[in-house]
């Protein structure tokens with residue numbers, strides 16, 4: 281009897297241990313671009329810009345068409361999704377680490393590190409100044425506790441040898457190529473490895489090769505700095521977008537600013553940047569060139585993962601910290617809460633899942649709880665994002681009824697639902713509001729907020745925003 285009883289138990293134990301040995305937890309490869317609007321990617325419908333490598337990942341994974349950042353510029357966006365809290369929960373609105381606000385609570389990569397993962401970052405994951413911090417090769421607002429290893433990728437940025445032009449604030453053409461947060465295009469001499477992103481791809485490839493065969497799973501975060509200004513790319517990537525005069529500008533509508541509250545006029549506009557149509561078209565060509573350069577670097581990292589034999593055991597995520605205006609409403613760059621700036625590209629590829637396009641709302645705050653769930657790590661109630669893994673198996677599922685995105689620089693708040701974009705300036709709405717019907721008016725030309733027919737809806741959104749802010753301020757941070 282004893283032997284008969286023990287034998288199945290032994291078999292179970294043996295198979296149990298064999299299965300455990302075979303089931304190494306999934307790796308996470310997180311690739312993030314800087315200032316990349318989804319509208320500049322061919323997999324998101326742009327027919328001028330060509331992004332074959334990001335498209336390839338999109339064809340293998342789930343491409344989210346309604347993914348939003350939770351703050352519309354680098355510092356607070358990155359601090360938010362890396363810490364797991366909304367900007368108004370941590371009050372991190374600037375270009376700093378969230379660490380002092382979260383104490384010893386684990387950040388997203390740190391949680392994987394605490395659970396036995398090797399974690400590393402290459403270049404910009406937490407905020408880094410571009411181009412200044414990249415020129416210096418400094419750590420920026422990094423969080424050392426998040427990583428086993430971290431690597432910076434210094435590069436020449438706007439000083440790269442080549443043909444450069446300052447487009448912004450340079451109507452007479454006398455201003456030389458400059459640094460800082462300025463629209464500059466440089467058609468650079470030399471190859472990819474001259475630049476920060478070329479070095480980042482090379483280091484990421486090296487780390488994948490080093491860690492692919494380890495028993496320990498990896499969480500590798502790869503941060504590219506393009507297409508953030510300056511638009512510096514090896515010449516071959518920019519050539520496709522020359523002559524610059526062929527680049528199409530978005531539709532311009534007379535009186536477009538008349539119904540946008542003053543606080544909603546973006547900090548960079550064609551007018552205050554003094555960019556004529558020639559410069560605007562060159563800005564678009566320079567941006568697309570930087571996107572093509574970025575795309576080629578993403579391709580190198582994806583190729584290395586495939587060659588490593590670990591692609592079938594690795595979650596791959598591609599996204600950006602926020603979007604970017606390329607002349608819509610004569611706005612440029614980020615900060616604005618309008619759609620092109622508020623949206624991010626988001627592609628998630630999980631081994632074994634069917635490729636899909638998902639139109640449901642999602643946000644960068646969801647990445648932490650989602651990857652934790654997919655890798656079998658314990659859920660944490662304190663996190664303010666949601667697990668969107670149900671969307672990967674059923675893209676018709678709905679996890680969010682609304683997304684909150686903020687622009688602290690404008691004291692602005694966006695509530696995005698499936699049908700509406702509601703934007704409010706100041707918590708008491710004293711800076712004005714905008715309401716757009718996103719089905720009838722996806723380009724956001726007609727602000728319905730002052731139309732009496734929509735007064736009840738506006739009041740409803742104001743109340744929802746107040747509730748949402750109260751909800752996220754009720755947290756474990758004691759703030």
Ligand SMILES: [Ca+2]
Nearest residue numbers: 314315354601
């Ligand atoms: Ca950014």
